[in-house]
Amino acid sequence: MVVSTINDSSPLSFSNDTTIPASTFSSNSFVNVEKGDPVAFGPYWEKLRDECMIEIKGDEWMSYFGDANNLCWYMVPPMRDAILRLHNAVGNVVTKDKFLVLGTGSSQLYQALLYALSPSEPSDRPINVVAATPYYSEYKDATDILQSRLFQWIGDAALYDKDEPYIELVTSPNNPDGTLRAPVVNSGAEGKVIYDLAYYWPQYTPITYEVDHDVMLFTFSKCTGHAGSRIGWAFVKDIEVAKKMIRFVHLNSIGVSKESQIRAAKMIEVICDGYQNLKSTKSDHLFFDYGKRLMKERWEKFKGAIEQSKIFTLTKYPTSYCHFNKDLSEQYPAFAWLKCMEGIENGESYLEKLKIRTRGGERFGVDAKYVRVSMIGTNDEFIELCTRLSNAKRE
Numbered sequence: 001m002v003v004s005t006i007n008d009s010s011p012l013s014f015s016n017d018t019t020i021p022a023s024t025f026s027s028n029s030f031v032n033v034e035k036g037d038p039v040a041f042g043p044y045w046e047k048l049r050d051e052c053m054i055e056i057k058g059d060e061w062m063s064y065f066g067d068a069n070n071l072c073w074y075m076v077p078p079m080r081d082a083i084l085r086l087h088n089a090v091g092n093v094v095t096k097d098k099f100l101v102l103g104t105g106s107s108q109l110y111q112a113l114l115y116a117l118s119p120s121e122p123s124d125r126p127i128n129v130v131a132a133t134p135y136y137s138e139y140k141d142a143t144d145i146l147q148s149r150l151f152q153w154i155g156d157a158a159l160y161d162k163d164e165p166y167i168e169l170v171t172s173p174n175n176p177d178g179t180l181r182a183p184v185v186n187s188g189a190e191g192k193v194i195y196d197l198a199y200y201w202p203q204y205t206p207i208t209y210e211v212d213h214d215v216m217l218f219t220f221s222k223c224t225g226h227a228g229s230r231i232g233w234a235f236v237k238d239i240e241v242a243k244k245m246i247r248f249v250h251l252n253s254i255g256v257s258k259e260s261q262i263r264a265a266k267m268i269e270v271i272c273d274g275y276q277n278l279k280s281t282k283s284d285h286l287f288f289d290y291g292k293r294l295m296k297e298r299w300e301k302f303k304g305a306i307e308q309s310k311i312f313t314l315t316k317y318p319t320s321y322c323h324f325n326k327d328l329s330e331q332y333p334a335f336a337w338l339k340c341m342e343g344i345e346n347g348e349s350y351l352e353k354l355k356i357r358t359r360g361g362e363r364f365g366v367d368a369k370y371v372r373v374s375m376i377g378t379n380d381e382f383i384e385l386c387t388r389l390s391n392a393k394r395e
C-alpha cells in the first residue's frame with residue numbers, strides 16, 4: 001500500500017471528526033485571503049511526507065536538456081509520463097494528438113502563448129487580448145507589462161465587436177467566480193482561444209467530460225497545491241504553436257528546473273499510485289477524495305457564516321455528475337465571489353475594517369461591490385475568516 005506509514009487509527013481527520021481543526025489565529029492580526037496561495041492541502045502532504053521524499057545526487061540532472069528526442073527538449077521523461085498518467089487517471093482532458101509543453105508555472109506559458117499566437121511581425125495594430133469579466137486579475141498586467149507591439153490587453157470579451165483578430169482567454173472553472181465558461185466573443189474576425197483549466201480538478205468541480213481544445217493550460221499549483229515548484233503545462237494541437245512556445249521558454253528561462261520536474265513527477269506518482277491501488281487505500285488517503293472533502297467542509301462552513309452575516313450574497317453553482325468520483329456533486333471553487341447587499345458600495349474596504357484582506361471587484365474588471373476571497377489558504381486563516389464574517393454586524 002502506497003500510504004502505508006499513515007497511522008490507520010488517525011486518518012486525516014481531527015478530533016472534531018472533520019478535516020478542519022480548531023484555529024489558533026490571533027484576533028489582532030489581519031486575515032489575509034487576498035491571494036490564491038494553495039496551502040490548504042498541506043496537512044495531507046504532511047502525512048505523506050516520507051512517501052514523497054526524493055533524492056537527487058550531486059551529478060544528476062545537470063544538463064539543460066531533459067530529453068533531446070522530445071520537441072519539448074527540456075522536459076524530463078518522468079515529468080511527461082506523470083502528467084499523462086494523471087490526466088489518464090482523472091479523465092479531464094484529451095491528451096491524444098497534442099503536443100505537451102512544460103513551463104515554469106502556467107504563468108510563463110501564458111506569456112509563451114501570447115507570443116506564439118500573435119502575428120510574427122510587430123505592427124501598429126497588436127493583436128487584441130480579451131477575457132469575459134470577471135477575469136483572472138493577473139491576465140491584464142501579464143499582457144501589458146512589456147508594452148509589446150505584438151499583443152495588447154483590451155478587456156471584456158463580451159463587449160468585443162472589432163473586426164480585428166483577437167485572442168480570447170477562457171478560464172473554466174473561472175477565477176474569481178468559479179463559473180464554468182465557454183468563449184463569448186461575438187465578432188466575425190479571426191479569433192484564437194486559450195483555455196485556462198487551472199481549476200478543472202475533482203476537488204473543485206465535477207469532471208463532466210474530457211476537454212478537447214486547440215490550446216489548454218494546466219498548473220501543478222492548483223492541482224496538488226505545490227505552487228512553489230512552479231510547474232505548469234499546456235496541451236497544444238498545432239506543432240507550429242508548440243514550437244514557438246518552446247522557443248519562448250528557451251529564451252525566457254532556458255527550460256524548466258529539473259529539480260522541480262522530478263519533485264512534481266514524484267507527487268503525481270504518489271497520487272496516481274493511490275488510485276491505482278484503490279482497494280488497499282483508504283478514501284481519505286486518496287488525494288482528490290481528501291481535497292474534495294476539505295473543500296466541501298470549508299464551503300459548508302463558509303456559506304453558514306455568509307448567511308449569518310447578511311452582508312453578502314454568494315454565487316450559486318449547479319450540481320453535475322462527476323465521472324471521476326462517480327457521484328452527483330456541487331462545485332467547491334478555490335475562491336468565493338461575494339456581492340455586497342444594497343447599501344454597501346465597496347466590499348474590499350468593508351472587509352478591511354473587519355481585518356479581512358480580500359481582492360476587490362475592480363481588479364477583475366467589474367465594480368467594487370464584488371470581492372474575491374480565497375478558500376485555499378491555511379486552516380487558521382479560514383476558521384478566523386468564518387468567525388469574523390459570522391460576527392459581522394452592519395454599520
Ligand SMILES: Cc1ncc(COP(=O)(O)O)c(C=O)c1O
Nearest residue numbers: 036105106107175198219221232
Ligand atoms: C486561472 C489561473 N491561471 C493561472 C494561474 C497561475 O498558475 P501558476 O502558479 O502555474 O503560474 C493561476 C493562479 O492563481 C490561476 O488562478
